Amino acid sequence: MVDAVVGFLYQFGDAAAFLILAASGLAIIFGMMGVINLAHGEFIMAGAYTTVSVAKLGVPLPLAIGCGALVAGLIGIVLERLVIRHLYRRPLDTIVATWGVSLIASQGTLILLGPSLSDISTPLGSVQIGDLSYSVYRFVLMGTAAAILLALYLLFTFTRFGVLARATIQVPHMAEALGVNTRLIYSLTFGIGAALAGATGGLYAPTMTLVPTMGSQFITEAFVTVVTGGGDVFLGTAPAGVMLGFIRAAITSWEGQLAGQIGLLVAVIIVIRILPRGISGLILRERA
Amino acid sequence: MGRGPWFWLGAVAVLAAAVIYPLLTDSYTVGNTVYFFNWAFMALGLCLIWGYGGALSFGQTAFFGIAGYAYGVITVDFGSDFGLTLWALLGAVAISALVAAVLGYFLFFGRINGVFLGIVTLAVTLVLERFMAQTAGPEWHIGAARLNGFNGMSGMPPLTIPWPGSDDPIALTPDIPLYYVVLGLLVVTYLALRILVNSSFGNVLVAIRENPLRATMLGYDVRKYQLGAFVIGSALAGLSGVLYTSWGQYITPSSMGITAAALPIVWVAVGGRSDLTTTLLGTIVLIGGFQALTVYGSQYALVVMGLLLVLTVLLAPEGLVAALALLPGKLLRRRAGENA
Numbered sequence: 001m002v003d004a005v006v007g008f009l010y011q012f013g014d015a016a017a018f019l020i021l022a023a024s025g026l027a028i029i030f031g032m033m034g035v036i037n038l039a040h041g042e043f044i045m046a047g048a049y050t051t052v053s054v055a056k057l058g059v060p061l062p063l064a065i066g067c068g069a070l071v072a073g074l075i076g077i078v079l080e081r082l083v084i085r086h087l088y089r090r091p092l093d094t095i096v097a098t099w100g101v102s103l104i105a106s107q108g109t110l111i112l113l114g115p116s117l118s119d120i121s122t123p124l125g126s127v128q129i130g131d132l133s134y135s136v137y138r139f140v141l142m143g144t145a146a147a148i149l150l151a152l153y154l155l156f157t158f159t160r161f162g163v164l165a166r167a168t169i170q171v172p173h174m175a176e177a178l179g180v181n182t183r184l185i186y187s188l189t190f191g192i193g194a195a196l197a198g199a200t201g202g203l204y205a206p207t208m209t210l211v212p213t214m215g216s217q218f219i220t221e222a223f224v225t226v227v228t229g230g231g232d233v234f235l236g237t238a239p240a241g242v243m244l245g246f247i248r249a250a251i252t253s254w255e256g257q258l259a260g261q262i263g264l265l266v267a268v269i270i271v272i273r274i275l276p277r278g279i280s281g282l283i284l285r286e287r288a
Numbered sequence: 289m290g291r292g293p294w295f296w297l298g299a300v301a302v303l304a305a306a307v308i309y310p311l312l313t314d315s316y317t318v319g320n321t322v323y324f325f326n327w328a329f330m331a332l333g334l335c336l337i338w339g340y341g342g343a344l345s346f347g348q349t350a351f352f353g354i355a356g357y358a359y360g361v362i363t364v365d366f367g368s369d370f371g372l373t374l375w376a377l378l379g380a381v382a383i384s385a386l387v388a389a390v391l392g393y394f395l396f397f398g399r400i401n402g403v404f405l406g407i408v409t410l411a412v413t414l415v416l417e418r419f420m421a422q423t424a425g426p427e428w429h430i431g432a433a434r435l436n437g438f439n440g441m442s443g444m445p446p447l448t449i450p451w452p453g454s455d456d457p458i459a460l461t462p463d464i465p466l467y468y469v470v471l472g473l474l475v476v477t478y479l480a481l482r483i484l485v486n487s488s489f490g491n492v493l494v495a496i497r498e499n500p501l502r503a504t505m506l507g508y509d510v511r512k513y514q515l516g517a518f519v520i521g522s523a524l525a526g527l528s529g530v531l532y533t534s535w536g537q538y539i540t541p542s543s544m545g546i547t548a549a550a551l552p553i554v555w556v557a558v559g560g561r562s563d564l565t566t567t568l569l570g571t572i573v574l575i576g577g578f579q580a581l582t583v584y585g586s587q588y589a590l591v592v593m594g595l596l597l598v599l600t601v602l603l604a605p606e607g608l609v610a611a612l613a614l615l616p617g618k619l620l621r622r623r624a625g626e627n628a
Contacts, residue, residue: 030403036403036406036407083598083602086602087601087602090605091402091403092344092402092403092406093557093601093605095344095346095403095406095553096553096554096557096597096600096601097597097598097601097602099550099553099554099594099597100554100593100594100595100596100597100598100601101594101598102594103590103591103593103594103597104590104591104594104595104598105594106590107587107588107590107591107594108591110587111587111588111591216546219546220410220411220414220546223407223410223411224407224411227404227407227408227411258418258422261418262415262418262419265411265412265414265415266415268408268411269394269408269411269412272398272400272404272408273394273398273400274398276398276399276400276401276404
């Protein structure tokens with residue numbers, strides 16, 4: 001009994017952490033800027049590739065993950081300058097353009113670096129609880145997901161950048177008239193979203209095979225979490241990740257991995273039917 | 289575009305060229321050209337939903353897949369005698385339209401719009417793909433038809449037309465007769481859609497695209513029009529699916545996957561989504577172009593496609609074909625401006 005409960009909680013925490021980490025960068029870019037970034041998976045891939053390459057040079061893993069986030073963030077800023085900046089008034093076109101970017105990135109990586117990159121092993125070993133053993137690294141991932149949410153909350157609520165960013169996103173022209181460099185703010189916000197994707201890639205890099213198309217393993221889950229959550233990262237993405245993680249863990253332990261994935265997607269369709277603006281829309285009482 | 293004598297003169301010229309084309313080349317190339325035409329129906333449907341209606345559906349391949357599998361299941365179970373493949377075609381398209389009606393009801397009557405619509409339709413498509421991908425085991429069958437998971441379903445007969453007075457029906461394998469049948473279907477579909485978008489239905493659809501709130505205030509039920517466009521467009525995607533399945537006698541779940549799902553959007557966006565003609569031309573040129581690219585430099589085909597997509601969105605938001613078509617007029621006007 002205890003084993004079953006712990007096992008379920010572990011699976012639930014793992015699924016929720018995955019959804020929250022995969023979605024947080026996307027949620028910032030979508031929720032704050034209204035940009036649908038289909039290249040999100042490729043930022044994750046860039047972060048994972050960088051992390052593994054740096055870690056193999058002997059750099060400790062946390063630092064390597066930081067490098068992954070940094071590289072993905074910088075790529076994000078460059079992409080914002082070159083492409084995204086011209087599309088803020090055309091949200092549907094951002095889907096098409098970022099999809100193009102994603103094709104170039106994954107196929108370009110395949111051409112330049114080959115079909116796969118050799119992996120690094122999952123650190124920290126495992127821990128015995130009851131009769132079953134659990135990967136310690138998975139617990140670290142759960143903690144990191146919570147820490148990242150907290151850090152984002154602090155960043156956007158209490159720093160000068162956060163205030164300027166929220167002002168820019170709410171009323172761009174007013175912010176500009178008051179002397180805010182809105183272009184810089186947009187750039188940085190997009191960069192932070194991309195860096196979060198890179199960090200996610202780095203965090204999950206030790207647990208999975210690194211292939212150029214690895215981003216696609218994240219992107220569907222990331223999108224459904226963001227859609228279920230709605231525009232707000234803290235009131236939307238976090239509860240959506242927890243809720244969907246619960247649904248997924250429950251169905252997975254009942255019917256298996258694939259049923260879990262399908263159940264997750266079906267749940268999203270139902271939630272969207274009831275709450276077209278997502279969970280944060282309900283909490284903030286936005287009108288649909 | 290789409291009006292005036294010059295347009296129709298051009299259309300007749302293109303059609304004439306298409307009609308004599310099989311006489312100028314071998315039957316393999318003709319069969320290959322049919323493959324390009326097969327996809328055009330899906331592109332035209334998406335053009336109606338997205339270009340005219342302003343609702344980006346990311347899940348047209350779901351209907352493509354549903355109809356393709358439905359055709360396979362019906363024909364494998366009931367055979368191909370007595371023109372049954374044609375009934376299978378109609379049945380499969382009807383099934384995809386029905387699924388579209390149910391899904392569309394949920395979406396549009398739930399007032400899901402804009403980017404959310406794209407994401408939900410994509411999610412539905414991926415659910416279908418993942419579901420079909422795991423049907424490899426022998427327990428997954430409908431009648432005699434094995435679904436076969438990722439290996440794909442095969443063994444369905446090509447389309448056949450029973451011929452009075454003859455025991456052998458005409459089998460439409462990828463060859464010249466099939467070319468003319470599909471070309472005929474394409475012309476009929478194009479003209480029907482042209483009439484539809486020029487009718488008041490099309491005008492309301494464009495009004496909704498431009499400003500849904502205003503259309504509502506004018507007394508139109510936005511949801512019904514969007515649903516109508518969605519069902520028609522999805523039935524066309526289903527037609528593509530049936531034609532593709534009967535063409536290659538094969539369908540796999542990956543024809544619904546995320547890469548496949550994005551392709552119609554690429555064709556329609558790059559060709560020019562705001563008009564049926566640009567969509568049609570763009571789709572056929574792009575598919576032909578990418579097939580050539582895949583033959584000569586398979587690795588780089590996807591990179592080129594991505595680049596084309598980004599550049600189109602940035603430099604020619606109305607689509608490449610539309611931009612090229614409007615270019616002479618723009619240059620003329622500039623010349624006139626200089627002389628004045």
